[in-house]
Amino acid sequence: MFKIPFLDLPPLRSAAGTVRLPGSKSISNRVLLLAALSEGRTVVRDLLASDDTAVMLDALRALGCGVAQDGDTVSIVGLGGQLLAKQAQLFLGNAGTAMRPLTAALAVMAATQGGSFEVSGVPRMHERPIGDLVDALRGLGCAIDDLGNPGYPPLRLRGPASLALDTPVRVRGDVSSQFLTALLLALPLVAERDIRIEVIGELISKPYIEITLALLARFGIDVKREGWSAFVIPAGSRYRSPGEVFVEGDASSASYFVGLGAIAAADAPIRIEGVGSESLQGDVRFIEAAAAMGADVKAGPNWLEVRRGAWPLKGITLDCNHIPDAAMTLTVMALYADGPTTLTNIASWRVKETDRIAAMATELRKLGAAVEEGPDWIRVQPLHDWKAAAIHTYDDHRVAMCFSLAAFNGLVTEKAQPVRILEPHCTAKTFPDYFETLFGVVTARPDDIPVITIDGPTASGKGTLADEVAKALGFGVLDSGALYRVTGLAARRAGLDLDDGTAVAAIVPTLDLRFADGHVFLGQEDVTARLRAEATGLLASQVAVHPAVRQALHQWQLDFRRLPGLVADGRDMGTALFPGAPLKVFLTASAATRAERRYKQLISKGIPANMESLREDLEARDERDKNRASSPLTPAQDAQLLDNSALSIEASVDQVLNWWQKRRPF
Numbered sequence: 001m002f003k004i005p006f007l008d009l010p011p012l013r014s015a016a017g018t019v020r021l022p023g024s025k026s027i028s029n030r031v032l033l034l035a036a037l038s039e040g041r042t043v044v045r046d047l048l049a050s051d052d053t054a055v056m057l058d059a060l061r062a063l064g065c066g067v068a069q070d071g072d073t074v075s076i077v078g079l080g081g082q083l084l085a086k087q088a089q090l091f092l093g094n095a096g097t098a099m100r101p102l103t104a105a106l107a108v109m110a111a112t113q114g115g116s117f118e119v120s121g122v123p124r125m126h127e128r129p130i131g132d133l134v135d136a137l138r139g140l141g142c143a144i145d146d147l148g149n150p151g152y153p154p155l156r157l158r159g160p161a162s163l164a165l166d167t168p169v170r171v172r173g174d175v176s177s178q179f180l181t182a183l184l185l186a187l188p189l190v191a192e193r194d195i196r197i198e199v200i201g202e203l204i205s206k207p208y209i210e211i212t213l214a215l216l217a218r219f220g221i222d223v224k225r226e227g228w229s230a231f232v233i234p235a236g237s238r239y240r241s242p243g244e245v246f247v248e249g250d251a252s253s254a255s256y257f258v259g260l261g262a263i264a265a266a267d268a269p270i271r272i273e274g275v276g277s278e279s280l281q282g283d284v285r286f287i288e289a290a291a292a293m294g295a296d297v298k299a300g301p302n303w304l305e306v307r308r309g310a311w312p313l314k315g316i317t318l319d320c321n322h323i324p325d326a327a328m329t330l331t332v333m334a335l336y337a338d339g340p341t342t343l344t345n346i347a348s349w350r351v352k353e354t355d356r357i358a359a360m361a362t363e364l365r366k367l368g369a370a371v372e373e374g375p376d377w378i379r380v381q382p383l384h385d386w387k388a389a390a391i392h393t394y395d396d397h398r399v400a401m402c403f404s405l406a407a408f409n410g411l412v413t414e415k416a417q418p419v420r421i422l423e424p425h426c427t428a429k430t431f432p433d434y435f436e437t438l439f440g441v442v443t444a445r446p447d448d449i450p451v452i453t454i455d456g457p458t459a460s461g462k463g464t465l466a467d468e469v470a471k472a473l474g475f476g477v478l479d480s481g482a483l484y485r486v487t488g489l490a491a492r493r494a495g496l497d498l499d500d501g502t503a504v505a506a507i508v509p510t511l512d513l514r515f516a517d518g519h520v521f522l523g524q525e526d527v528t529a530r531l532r533a534e535a536t537g538l539l540a541s542q543v544a545v546h547p548a549v550r551q552a553l554h555q556w557q558l559d560f561r562r563l564p565g566l567v568a569d570g571r572d573m574g575t576a577l578f579p580g581a582p583l584k585v586f587l588t589a590s591a592a593t594r595a596e597r598r599y600k601q602l603i604s605k606g607i608p609a610n611m612e613s614l615r616e617d618l619e620a621r622d623e624r625d626k627n628r629a630s631s632p633l634t635p636a637q638d639a640q641l642l643d644n645s646a647l648s649i650e651a652s653v654d655q656v657l658n659w660w661q662k663r664r665p666f
């Protein structure tokens with residue numbers, strides 16, 4: 001996950017490959033609650049790991065359920081409808097699928113068994129309506145206190161209280177379907193007689209009720225229905241765990257990759273694994289909307305393949321009430337269309353993670369788009385004159401994910417623009433690794449992928465500076481010196497003759513090297529300490545003399561230029577490797593400062609050292625580096641010089657980030 005203030009997406013050009021979707025949020029949280037209410041153990045496989053499921057799992061633990069987690073398999077020992085804890089304060093973040101169903105389940109359990117439970121969330125959750133559900137539960141006899149504004153969380157659910165189950169429970173369905181879902185999940189706990197639920201007003205987001213009914217059936221509850229207007233939970237209903245449940249991939253999360261395929265999979269398809277024609281989730285019908293816009297979609301039982309069909313895309317007018325979450329993706333696809341796209345019947349967008357109609361309109365306009373909006377509709381015109389924009393994401397995962405598709409503007413305009421996504425970690429609600437997954441299936445022109453080079457003499461602190469700058473921007477790191485060392489090490493381990501340049505060069509493309517958090521990994525092995533060892537340095541200098549090795553390493557270094565960007569640290573990064581880099585830094589410190597740093601480093605490792613001779617060595621090495629014939633250590637002409645003798649690491653990092661920001665169009 002990119003836990004940074006902003007993530008810049010360079011212009012992207014094409015997409016192809018396979019994406020494995022994370023588990024469905026709607027299914028994960030329903031199954032967790034159902035397992036918790038059932039008796040015995042339920043093993044849930046392929047569970048979504050995200051903020052929304054984390055708050056549900058925490059709540060279940062607080063209520064006394066046994067929760068054992070092993071990767072994406074979670075085993076729940078249920079309560080069998082009997083409260084173990086009679087008091088709890090549950091923080092439910094911004095997860096509607098936790099807040100609404102837990103409110104109903106705890107309200108009826110507190111009523112029949114006694115207890116007091118508080119449910120709260122993030123500030124936005126306290127602005128998301130729950131009044132219709134509270135009214136229905138109060139109508140039933142539940143005791144519910146408003147702890148904030150009436151009609152909104154936080155709430156206290158108290159008991160005992162006597163429930164009137166002989167008259168129908170009436171609930172409004174026109175603000176959120178989650179209120180009806182919540183009652184359907186909670187009332188089997190008290191179904192001594194038939195319980196009839198009647199829906200008042202036009203029910204929205206209907207396919208989510210289908211998910212609820214299908215999962216209730218898996219846990220032994222066979223709800224009778226009269227269309228969308230009434231539902232009856234039969235007397236004697238009792239939760240029975242199916243033992244094991246597999247969670248399918250998230251169909252709403254699939255929408256970004258369906259959109260991606262429609263826009264950018266011109267040569268080979270994007271394959272999406274985890275949802276398909278047999279999906280339980282209504283959002284899989286997003287593929288029909290995408291196809292209407294021109295996407296070429298194939299669907300198997302558990303997979304989708306999407307490639308570009310009509311191009312430009314076709315503007316459409318669509319009632320999106322049945323796909324409220326996925327439909328947001330259409331508003332960004334609309335920028336690539338041949339005419340306006342109008343989405344209607346989406347009033348619920350205004351009461352979700354943010355006011356999504358306002359948010360999409362505001363941010364699309366920042367890109368230059370003409371957008372109109374009404375109480376329950378939005379219209380987006382195609383965009384030709386794109387502007388670089390920093391997209392505010394309003395702590396809404398879907399806003400962040402949708403706007404990644406704006407980075408393909410180079411497919412429809414001469415002057416491609418990067419897109420800045422603010423607070424990209426908001427995708428953690430349902431898809432923590434969204435951007436990593438995206439970068440796995442898209443390409444950019446190498447020249448469009450930003451590189452910051454940091455060159456400088458030994459012991460100037462390049463490595464630390466490069467790591468910190470990369471961390472702040474979400475970029476990868478290239479420690480070019482380490483490549484020579486790792487080549488020497490790998491050649492020796494493979495038993496190669498280090499004088500055979502061709503043989504040594506041949507292993508270079510097979511090396512799986514990664515820099516992360518100041519560590520160097522070769523495959524799974526952390527080789528950081530190994531590479532620093534004097535003996536490895538000797539191996540490096542032995543292999544570095546071969547032109548074939550140098551050439552292989554040159555290409556390898558260029559290959560580190562990957563999305564979303566690179567910080568390259570070395571001696572000739574700005575001059576030889578990345579001469580077109582938009583920011584080059586030449587880092588120096590006085591010989592005295594560097595000698596002191598090296599001295600402290602050695603002493604802290606228990607290695608005896610002498611400051612004076614260290615300084616002499618450094619000066620001699622500087623001299624050799626500056627005057628060597630190939631790639632001498634000199635600043636690139638357009639490099640920014642940074643003498644960090646008197647600067648803290650933070651101050652050096654800030655300086656480089658300031659220079660970087662000045663070069664950005666945002």
Ligand SMILES: O=C(O)C1=C[C@@H](OP(=O)(O)O)[C@@H](O)[C@H](O)C1
Pocket residue numbers: 025026027096097175176177178181204205208324325348
């Ligand atoms: O029941 C569910 O799992 C959901 C129902 C929908 O909400 P509304 O019914 O409020 O539209 C949807 O937007 C939400 O992401 C998940």
Ligand SMILES: C=C(OP(=O)(O)O)C(=O)O
Pocket residue numbers: 094095096097325352353398430
């Ligand atoms: C509306 C959403 O979430 P919630 O489950 O919190 O309602 C969503 O994921 O788009």
